[in-house]
Amino acid sequence: MQKNNKDKQFKDSRKKLLEEKVISIGRVTKVTKGGRRFRFSATVVVGNRKGLVGIGTGKANEVPAAIAKASMMANKNVTKVAIIEGRTIPHEAIGKVGRAQVMIKPAIKGTGVIAGGAARSVLELAGVKDVISKSLGSNTKINVAKATLEALKSERTPAKIAALRGLKVEEL
Numbered sequence: 001m002q003k004n005n006k007d008k009q010f011k012d013s014r015k016k017l018l019e020e021k022v023i024s025i026g027r028v029t030k031v032t033k034g035g036r037r038f039r040f041s042a043t044v045v046v047g048n049r050k051g052l053v054g055i056g057t058g059k060a061n062e063v064p065a066a067i068a069k070a071s072m073m074a075n076k077n078v079t080k081v082a083i084i085e086g087r088t089i090p091h092e093a094i095g096k097v098g099r100a101q102v103m104i105k106p107a108i109k110g111t112g113v114i115a116g117g118a119a120r121s122v123l124e125l126a127g128v129k130d131v132i133s134k135s136l137g138s139n140t141k142i143n144v145a146k147a148t149l150e151a152l153k154s155e156r157t158p159a160k161i162a163a164l165r166g167l168k169v170e171e172l
Contacts, residue, residue, distance in 0.1 A: 047125025
């Protein structure tokens, strides 16, 4: 029993550290013999603005319940992303999900987050302060958000590359 209580406290404290932002809310209709049944789907991004970010989706009969489910899923899917100098990404990357593609590039200090819609939400909650992004292909909010996260996950710091090669960072 004691362990279970500690796990719950840990999850509650982690949830408080992460900000959440609703990307999209959609109404889903199921046509049945008796008429139409409406449900709601929600997509939420969570992050701590220091390198942790996650995306989740949820469906329910009411909007608040759908957002709560999406938030729970996003908290489960939190990943660490590489940020250098506390403000930008290490190198250019492209993320692809479905027909959506998102290209992200590092930018000089003071540029800000040049991105639109779902990509902007993901980048801001990840803690990236200076970046340029371009959405290519489909502009579906969910897929653009997932593609942005995919691009952020593919980033590798010089320390990671040095470790893979068995070298020191100075030797690169």
